Amino acid sequence: ERYGAEEKRMFPFPYEPDYSIFESVPEARLDAVRGQYGLLPGRRYLIFSGRFVPVKRVDLLLKAFAEVAEQRPGWDLILIGDGPLRGPLLDTLPPHVRARIVWTGFIADATNVAAIYRFGDVLILPSDVEPWGVVVTEAAMSSLALICSSVTGAGVELIRDGLNGRLFAAGDPIALRDAILDVTKDENTNRMKAASRRILDDWRHSSDPVEGLRASLRFSGIIQ
Numbered sequence: 637e638r639y640g641a642e643e644k645r646m647f648p649f650p651y652e653p654d655y656s657i658f659e660s661v662p663e664a665r666l667d668a669v670r671g672q673y674g675l676l677p678g679r680r681y682l683i684f685s686g687r688f689v690p691v692k693r694v695d696l697l698l699k700a701f702a703e704v705a706e707q708r709p710g711w712d713l714i715l716i717g718d719g720p721l722r723g724p725l726l727d728t729l730p731p732h733v734r735a736r737i738v739w740t741g742f743i744a745d746a747t748n749v750a751a752i753y754r755f756g757d758v759l760i761l762p763s764d765v766e767p768w769g770v771v772v773t774e775a776a777m778s779s780l781a782l783i784c785s786s787v788t789g790a791g792v793e794l795i796r797d798g799l800n801g802r803l804f805a806a807g808d809p810i811a812l813r814d815a816i817l818d819v820t821k822d823e824n825t826n827r828m829k830a831a832s833r834r835i836l837d838d839w840r841h842s843s844d845p846v847e848g849l850r851a852s853l854r855f856s857g858i859i860q
Contacts, residue, residue: 645855649848650793652840653770658750658777669751673714673738680711680825681738681756682816683780685749685771686763688719693762693785693807695725700762700813702733708820711736714752718742753778757829758819761788764806776800776836781828783815794839800831 637643669675682701686692694715701713718741726734743749753759759775760783772782772790782801784791795801802819804811819828853859 647848647852647855648843649845649852650773650790650843651768651770652845653774653777654746655773655777657746658753658774661747661751661754665747665751666754669748670755673740673752675714675738675752675755678710680820681714682711682758682760682820683714683716683753683756683775684760684762685716685774686761687717688721688725690721691763691765692719693764694721696762696807696809696812697760698725698729698733699809700816701737702729703813704816704820705733705736707817711757711820712738714738714740714756716740716743716749716752749774750778753780756780757825758783758801758816760812760816761785761791762804762806762812763788766791773836776832779829779833781819781825781832783812783819785812793843794832794835796831796835800828800835 684694684697688694713736715737726739740752753775758781759771761769761772762785764785764787766785766788769784769788769790772784772788772794775782776794782791782795784795784803785806786803787806791803795803797803802815804815818824850859
């Protein structure tokens with residue numbers, strides 16, 4: 637719209653993952669991943685999945701986690717990914733905070749990522765720039781609550797603020813901290829997790845990329 641496109645000439649065509657990977661994870665894979673990364677029963681987990689580069693704002697997430705760690709003693713943080721900022725960022729954390737962070741490194745096998753999501757509770761994507769963010773749809777399929785910056789395309793589409801997670805102003809550390817504290821309240825977490833999958837299912841009915849492509853082809857006269 638900003639560049640002058642007419643609404644009737646625009647059709648939804650979202651980038652989506654292979655949902656079947658995240659919908660059902662073999663029990664053997666769950667056991668293997670639990671052992672590999674030391675994921676403990678009874679702990680709750682915040683998850684970040686992405687590159688350790690400036691635009692992803694892992695620094696913002698680590699700052700917020702350090703601030704809420706004492707108030708949320710039952711929660712740990714899982715970092716999935718790698719990048720040039722990993723060492724510098726983790727080295728700045730005090731030992732008691734570092735001890736509550738599980739860093740997996742880059743994971744090429746999507747089934748292993750899906751298994752980690754099964755042990756998690758909340759996905760956090762705090763990017764300064766994020767046109768889409770397919771990890772958000774992966775996490776919603778895995779029934780995670782969602783916390784995303786206000787510029788995350790998939791977050792804007794899939795988060796109903798206060799229902800299945802929270803949107804926060806991009807770059808605002810206080811807003812991110814408050815969002816984490818809200819979503820990790822005992823009375824909110826499971827309710828928000830349950831809502832994520834329902835919201836994703838509704839969204840997929842209205843934003844099917846196959847139907848979007850067909851509609852564009854019908855509009856242009858290529859098919860009837």
